[in-house]
Amino acid sequence: MSGSTLDLEGPRRRKRGPSAFIPILFILIALLLLPRCQTVPATGETRLTLISTAEEIQLGREADAQIRTTVGVYADQRLQEYLGAVGLKMAEVSERPQLPWCFQVLDDAAINAFAAPGGFIYVTRGILAYCNSEAELAGILGHEIGHVTAKHAVINLSRQQVIQFGFGVLEQVYPELEGISDLAGIGMQLLFLKFSREDELEADELGVRYMIRIGQNPNRLIDVMEMLERLSQARGGGDLPQWLSTHPSPGNRRVNLAAIIEPLDESAFKPEDPQAYLRRLNGLVYGKDPREGYTEGSRFFHPQLRFQHRFPEGWRISNQESSVKASGPDRSAAISITLSEHGEIEAAVRGFFAPPEIAWEGTRSVDVNGNPGEIGEFVLSSDQGLLYGEALFISYNGRIYQIVGYGSKSGWRRHATVVRESLLSFATLNDPEALSVQPLRLEAIALRQSTTLRDYYEQRDCPIDLSALALLNRLDPDTEIPQGQLIKWVTTGQQ
Numbered sequence: 126m127s128g129s130t131l132d133l134e135g136p137r138r139r140k141r142g143p144s145a146f147i148p149i150l151f152i153l154i155a156l157l158l159l160p161r162c163q164t165v166p167a168t169g170e171t172r173l174t175l176i177s178t179a180e181e182i183q184l185g186r187e188a189d190a191q192i193r194t195t196v197g198v199y200a201d202q203r204l205q206e207y208l209g210a211v212g213l214k215m216a217e218v219s220e221r222p223q224l225p226w227c228f229q230v231l232d233d234a235a236i237n238a239f240a241a242p243g244g245f246i247y248v249t250r251g252i253l254a255y256c257n258s259e260a261e262l263a264g265i266l267g268h269e270i271g272h273v274t275a276k277h278a279v280i281n282l283s284r285q286q287v288i289q290f291g292f293g294v295l296e297q298v299y300p301e302l303e304g305i306s307d308l309a310g311i312g313m314q315l316l317f318l319k320f321s322r323e324d325e326l327e328a329d330e331l332g333v334r335y336m337i338r339i340g341q342n343p344n345r346l347i348d349v350m351e352m353l354e355r356l357s358q359a360r361g362g363g364d365l366p367q368w369l370s371t372h373p374s375p376g377n378r379r380v381n382l383a384a385i386i387e388p389l390d391e392s393a394f395k396p397e398d399p400q401a402y403l404r405r406l407n408g409l410v411y412g413k414d415p416r417e418g419y420t421e422g423s424r425f426f427h428p429q430l431r432f433q434h435r436f437p438e439g440w441r442i443s444n445q446e447s448s449v450k451a452s453g454p455d456r457s458a459a460i461s462i463t464l465s466e467h468g469e470i471e472a473a474v475r476g477f478f479a480p481p482e483i484a485w486e487g488t489r490s491v492d493v494n495g496n497p498g499e500i501g502e503f504v505l506s507s508d509q510g511l512l513y514g515e516a517l518f519i520s521y522n523g524r525i526y527q528i529v530g531y532g533s534k535s536g537w538r539r540h541a542t543v544v545r546e547s548l549l550s551f552a553t554l555n556d557p558e559a560l561s562v563q564p565l566r567l568e569a570i571a572l573r574q575s576t577t578l579r580d581y582y583e584q585r586d587c588p589i590d591l592s593a594l595a596l597l598n599r600l601d602p603d604t605e606i607p608q609g610q611l612i613k614w615v616t617t618g619q620q
């Protein structure tokens with residue numbers, strides 16, 4: 126995941142005590158006992174699934190909570206409502222209208238869309254920026270709805286033995302200490318769950334079915350595939366749009382779709398208004414949002430929470446919605462910064478060291494660049510073996526920051542010194558330039574006179590390349606654009 130953020134405040138902060146795992150345990154036990162066949166509503170097929178609809182919805186809710194915490198929801202109520210309206214229209218004409226459908230724009234610059242079981246559908250703000258019309262968006266949503274109505278995830282989960290989705294002791298006790306093992310929660314696994322080619326073709330066909338039912342032109346789903354292909358070609362295949370990396374061979378899918386769509390009467394589709402869609406994108410954050418944390422080399426800055434931190438040189442830093450993590454080059458040690466759910470240092474220390482799996486010998490008081498802290502070493506026994514580490518608790522701006530360095534026995538021996546240095550580097554962020562950093566934003570501009578993108582680009586400031594702007598607009602830089610047409614622009618200005 127890229128472009129994710131650290132926002133440790135408020136109700137989104139996830140508490141995952143052992144009680145949160147009871148539903149999962151229940152599902153696992155139920156799964157082991159009750160394999161069964163079900164008819165898949167969208168296709169009429171009978172397939173072996175191990176999960177009832179109630180369990181599917183429960184799995185979806187668990188995944189949703191993780192996705193919202195790790196990736197984050199884009200804070201724009203109007204855009205969320207718009208997405209919900211477009212999505213629900215199709216969900217209601219699908220074979221599973223009774224599901225608790227939920228459509229969300231994620232605060233992620235990656236170009237991605239995916240579905241969790243039970244009707245939870247996500248599009249990133251990154252993919253919204255690249256769409257050129259509501260019908261294209263409907264194509265993406267229709268495809269994802271198709272995965273849910275055809276129960277692809279549910280069937281795949283059954284095949285893969287859902288038991289794998291259980292969590293290790295380590296994560297149950299300390300969800301923030303992920304990253305050293307390859308454990309990931311359900312939500313994260315779903316992000317990378319690849320469906321078979323057959324499943325993808327089926328989701329395409331179902332997407333077309335739902336588009337037709339609400340009068341949207343299904344050719345726009347083909348346009349989306351072309352857009353993704355152009356993007357991946359432009360990026361040299363190295364940095365694939367994520368939707369493409371989990372949705373292989375769009376070329377073949379296009380041929381398949383074209384054969385289905387060709388005999389349709391285009392006059393049955395409602396007239397499109399791409400300009401209305403572009404106006405909705407006005408002000409949309411483009412690219413990563415530096416207000417939610419950015420890095421310069423090994424230094425990390427969080428303007429919204431007004432802190433800075435220095436990680437060991439050469440470590441990989443990953444800024445997520447509710448944590449910042451860094452891992453050593455050999456992945457044998459890691460550091461995580463999270464907010465404690467406690468309001469006082471003493472309570473945070475007691476809470477952290479409470480589980481019986483952890484051994485510790487008390488903490489000592491430290492001054493962390495003017496902020497009071499407590500620091501203590503520990504050894505944690507997990508089902509991956511023993512973890513060695515040091516935890517620092519800092520009271521800063523009315524919150525308790527929990528910064529934990531940890532590693533395997535050999536990893537800790539190698540990295541303990543640089544980790545301790547890093548822990549104690551936490552400091553107030555006062556630099557006005559860092560504090561006032563702003564994300565890039567999209568702007569929909571109506572052309573006063575006909576021109577080419579290249580000519581217009583030469584007259585006006587734009588923080589991205591002409592080629593990137595052309596890709597965003599899906600326009601050739603030298604094609605004449607008629608007067609009055611809206612184009613997507615990127616600006617550094619405030620909203």
Ligand SMILES: [Zn+2]
Nearest residue numbers: 272325328372
């Ligand atoms: Zn798909």
